[in-house]
Amino acid sequence: MKTCLKCGKQANVDLGYTSYCDIHFLQVIIKRVRKHMIGTFDFKKTYSIIQDQNTQVAEKLLEKIYRGKLKTKRVKTNQNNTITTHLLEDVTDEFVSSFLEDKEYKIPKGIHPFIVLLRKEFYEVARIFNTQWEVLPSLLDDLEKAHPGTKFATLKSLNFFEENSSNSEKSLKTNNKK
Numbered sequence: 001m002k003t004c005l006k007c008g009k010q011a012n013v014d015l016g017y018t019s020y021c022d023i024h025f026l027q028v029i030i031k032r033v034r035k036h037m038i039g040t041f042d043f044k045k046t047y048s049i050i051q052d053q054n055t056q057v058a059e060k061l062l063e064k065i066y067r068g069k070l071k072t073k074r075v076k077t078n079q080n081n082t083i084t085t086h087l088l089e090d091v092t093d094e095f096v097s098s099f100l101e102d103k104e105y106k107i108p109k110g111i112h113p114f115i116v117l118l119r120k121e122f123y124e125v126a127r128i129f130n131t132q133w134e135v136l137p138s139l140l141d142d143l144e145k146a147h148p149g150t151k152f153a154t155l156k157s158l159n160f161f162e163e164n165s166s167n168s169e170k171s172l173k174t175n176n177k178k
């Protein structure tokens, strides 16, 4: 029997690298998305959220994360300030296929709270919310199996975290001066 890393109770979620009970798994996910989105949302505004196969779970998760304070309405087309439901593999697969086809990769427009979640993590979130959701295969699945962390490393290489990368450049420069 696998046990939860945090409380030692029986783990329902086994992610290979670690296992959690439902409560602690959800805590980890909420913390990760919240951290990724720090300073992004203005709770006085109403945000549009794209309507697709992920929206139901995405909305429930946002409600948990922001305790109902984030107001959203569903839309069918993606604008610059629309919340997307892209998951990590949606972004990395697009990047890898652009690379293979020698096309320029463009970061999709919109706000992407869920790109820090793997499909298998989103599947577990859906299960906890009693919603059916199918995990589609990804181009990086085999690499991820051989080298755990490949998917997150690929995401990080895509400049989604521009502020962070310029900060680290700055600190590198400062260090050089010393």
Ligand SMILES: [Zn+2]
Residues within 6 Å of the ligand: 004, 005, 006, 007, 008, 009, 020, 021, 022, 023, 024, 025
């Ligand atoms: Zn636990």
